[in-house]
Amino acid sequence: xxxxxxxxxxxxxxxxxxxxxxxxxxxxxxxxxxxxxxxxxxxxxxxxxxxxxxxxxxxxxxxxxxxxxxxxxxxxxxxxxxxxxxxxxxxxxxxxxxxxxxxxxxxxxxxxxxxxxxxxxxxxxxxxxxxxxxxxxxxxxxxxxxxxxxxxxxxxxxxxxxxxxxxxxxxxxxxxxxxxxxxxxxxxxxxxxxxxxxxxxxxxxxxxxxxxxxxxxxxxxxxxxxxxxxxxxxxxxxxxxxxxxxxxxxxxxxxxxxxxxxxxxxxxxxxxxxxxxxxxxxxxxxxxxxxxxxxxxxxxxxxxxxxxxxxxxxxxxxxxxxxxx
Amino acid sequence: xxxxxxxxxxxxxxxxxxxxxxxxxxxxxxxxxxxxxxxxxxxxxxxxxxxxxxxxxxxxxxxxxxxxxxxxxxxxxxxxxxxxxxxxxxxxxxxxxxxxxxxxxxxxxxxxxxxxxxxxxxxxxxxxxxxxxxxxxxxxxxxxxxxxxxxxxxxxxxxxxxxxxxxxxxxxxxxxxxxxxxxxxxxxxxxxxxxxxxxxxxxxxxxxxxxxxxxxxxxxxxxxxxxxxxxxxxxxxxxxxxxxxxxxxxxxxxxxxxxxxxxxxxxxxxxxxxxxxxxxxxxxxxxxxxxxxxxxxxxxxxx
Numbered sequence: 001x002x003x004x005x006x007x008x009x010x011x012x013x014x015x016x017x018x019x020x021x022x023x024x025x026x027x028x029x030x031x032x033x034x035x036x037x038x039x040x041x042x043x044x045x046x047x048x049x050x051x052x053x054x055x056x057x058x059x060x061x062x063x064x065x066x067x068x069x070x071x072x073x074x075x076x077x078x079x080x081x082x083x084x085x086x087x088x089x090x091x092x093x094x095x096x097x098x099x100x101x102x103x104x105x106x107x108x109x110x111x112x113x114x115x116x117x118x119x120x121x122x123x124x125x126x127x128x129x130x131x132x133x134x135x136x137x138x139x140x141x142x143x144x145x146x147x148x149x150x151x152x153x154x155x156x157x158x159x160x161x162x163x164x165x166x167x168x169x170x171x172x173x174x175x176x177x178x179x180x181x182x183x184x185x186x187x188x189x190x191x192x193x194x195x196x197x198x199x200x201x202x203x204x205x206x207x208x209x210x211x212x213x214x215x216x217x218x219x220x221x222x223x224x225x226x227x228x229x230x231x232x233x234x235x236x237x238x239x240x241x242x243x244x245x246x247x248x249x250x251x252x253x254x255x256x257x258x259x260x261x262x263x264x265x266x267x268x269x270x271x272x273x274x275x276x277x278x279x280x281x282x283x284x285x286x287x288x289x290x291x292x293x294x295x296x297x298x299x300x301x302x303x304x305x306x307x308x309x310x311x312x313x314x315x316x317x318x319x320x321x322x323x324x325x
Numbered sequence: 326x327x328x329x330x331x332x333x334x335x336x337x338x339x340x341x342x343x344x345x346x347x348x349x350x351x352x353x354x355x356x357x358x359x360x361x362x363x364x365x366x367x368x369x370x371x372x373x374x375x376x377x378x379x380x381x382x383x384x385x386x387x388x389x390x391x392x393x394x395x396x397x398x399x400x401x402x403x404x405x406x407x408x409x410x411x412x413x414x415x416x417x418x419x420x421x422x423x424x425x426x427x428x429x430x431x432x433x434x435x436x437x438x439x440x441x442x443x444x445x446x447x448x449x450x451x452x453x454x455x456x457x458x459x460x461x462x463x464x465x466x467x468x469x470x471x472x473x474x475x476x477x478x479x480x481x482x483x484x485x486x487x488x489x490x491x492x493x494x495x496x497x498x499x500x501x502x503x504x505x506x507x508x509x510x511x512x513x514x515x516x517x518x519x520x521x522x523x524x525x526x527x528x529x530x531x532x533x534x535x536x537x538x539x540x541x542x543x544x545x546x547x548x549x550x551x552x553x554x555x556x557x558x559x560x561x562x563x564x565x566x567x568x569x570x571x572x573x574x575x576x577x578x579x580x581x582x583x584x585x586x587x588x589x590x591x592x593x594x595x596x597x598x599x600x601x602x603x604x605x606x607x608x609x610x611x612x613x614x615x616x617x618x619x620x621x622x623x624x625x626x627x628x
Contacts, residue, residue: 142601144579152590255472256472297471
């Protein structure tokens, strides 16, 4: 286990290093932010001063070395547009994205597992087929378009739920969260549903496949023969055993939920880090783009590591030592 | 659609794999419906310049007076706008047909290029083995551990807007799937007797890989590729919606949906709704075809 951890962390460090070089050279090769940042009327002296202030006059490798040195101490530069440290900007937006992603995961499990089990127990019934057709639809619908339809239906036509923003937030340990207030929760429902859609389809498929397999096993037959109530068989014996793949996949998908929140946040004007990324790309605010990407890469590495560890705890058949990390 | 080619069907009762595939594919009515719809969509996109009521790129044909017409209304000259028009007086049906061209172009070309690259890399990995194989597969693992949209955003932030750039980004995302699929298929196939037999015949390595190994690795690859086309089209639409995909001058379906977003809130739903439906129908039909192909080609389900 320890060997696995050390190897994994060393590998992750290499990935982060390579990513930072790629991201830096890539991002800094594009556009000239000066054109965006300085008014066209500015004279030559003002221009030069601004370029020097942002360090854009140095050759590329010197810019990178300065960047790398600061990055190691947690400083990824200052936002060209907002004038505050980029990491701080990204981290400030992180709680909003996190709570949205978590609610989306909860929705995905709460809807996906019952439907998947239902479809798995009666794969040839009408309901089972409708559920599966629905999951194909869920895979096919583009997230942003569903988001727009949700806004049109529930915000514009029915007027039940707000279409954008975070609503009222309450600070918990100094971090603002929406889910604690009724107004904030109302703002969260549509974006979280939107973000959950794809994962609901995924969970349905996993739960259905798992149920079909498990339902034929001897211990389920035995439980049935013993005269256990069907509810107990499904709720305990089947549910427990289909959870392993569901938990693993959901863990791995958590990262992709955070990445996909870029889309949902743009549609619903949710002030998370995904929206920050899109705004920054469009404004050529390089340090923020780099900071977002590096923070996300780190997040991913941590998530993957935790999922691998959890997996081995949940399923004793998996041995980490031999597995290629 | 003719299910069985009479020329091959008549003389013998021997089932070629292709024939069995066709027959089994036609088993599912839903999949056949998907295929028919897909053929209709692709051909209407191909023939858009001839069937579209209007050339949406020709600014001289647009009349601002026809802006935001609702679906089914006609302009002064009696030209019918089946699906309404956008704010510049562009006929939405025509815009959708032309948008489909861009979307399908991006989807199919990026998948094809990625397929070729993945095929080559995967074959090399499987055949070379050893440290080269390990290096390639590690790269694939790392890339696949990041969600596609994140990689696409990074690449497009670097490359900038443009149809060609979106194709490059989508190719860079997809190749890893194919490389992995091909490698695992090739590793299984190369242990089979026919490869051994070919080696005993002292056939050149190149010939064994290209003529013997490759055709037998294709089925799983085709399944992955079908589903990936749908993914690529969705992803392109998403990127264009976010404003980092195709430029305004070559609107894809995603772009059309995005430009209708603001009008949607004020009740002019058609500008966004109809391109979205077109996108949805395209993707669903591809997925239906892909699902059935997977069932038919899956060796575990074969009888």
